Amino acid sequence: MDTCISIVLDSNKILMIYKKRGLGKGLYNFPGGKIKSNEKGEECAIRELKEETGLIGEVAEYIGKITFIINDNRIEEMGIYLIKKFKGNIIETDEAIPMWINVNEIPYDKMWEDDKEWVPLVLAGYKIECKFYFSNNWEKFIGGSCKVI
Numbered sequence: 571m572d573t574c575i576s577i578v579l580d581s582n583k584i585l586m587i588y589k590k591r592g593l594g595k596g597l598y599n600f601p602g603g604k605i606k607s608n609e610k611g612e613e614c615a616i617r618e619l620k621e622e623t624g625l626i627g628e629v630a631e632y633i634g635k636i637t638f639i640i641n642d643n644r645i646e647e648m649g650i651y652l653i654k655k656f657k658g659n660i661i662e663t664d665e666a667i668p669m670w671i672n673v674n675e676i677p678y679d680k681m682w683e684d685d686k687e688w689v690p691l692v693l694a695g696y697k698i699e700c701k702f703y704f705s706n707n708w709e710k711f712i713g714g715s716c717k718v719i
């Protein structure tokens with residue numbers, strides 16, 4: 571796994587970030603980032619959550635993965651982690667502006683195009699494995715699919 575993403579839920583609210591830098595700058599996303607060497611995906615989810623939002627996750631559960639195929643040759647795997655237990659308050663950081671969003675108001679038109687394919691499955695409680703294709707170094711979304719595991 572190359573990156574992690576944290577789906578943080580508090581009843582009908584989901585924690586989102588407005589990304590100020592890095593991959594996906596200017597888009598709304600969920601907290602996450604690159605998995606460090608010798609780090610487990612669950613640890614990455616909790617570390618990135620703290621770094622990007624100030625929130626302290628207590629337990630991160632693996633709920634699936636997305637394989638991105640970029641320019642038909644580069645592959646990146648992103649582990650998806652569900653966090654329902656956390657402490658603290660959200661705070662703007664150098665990397666992101668965090669916000670709680672109603673799950674019915676997720677701004678899919680301002681997010682990565684693949685997100686509308688997989689986020690509803692996760693919110694419905696499924697564990698998933700997806701494969702998505704991008705070209706032009708992430709600029710163009712070609713398509714892909716998900717299976718429930």
Ligand SMILES: COc1nc(N)nc2c1ncn2[C@H]1C[C@H](O)[C@@H](COP(=O)(O)OP(=O)(O)OP(=O)(O)O)O1
Nearest residue numbers: 573574575591592593599601602603604682684685
């Ligand atoms: C293409 O579709 C994607 N959708 C979503 N929702 N998230 C994605 C997609 N592609 C990548 N991501 C995620 C994976 C990571 O969580 C971040 C990338 O973050 P970044 O490259 O900024 O990683 P950091 O470790 O935070 O980098 P710095 O330490 O250099 O700030 O996006």
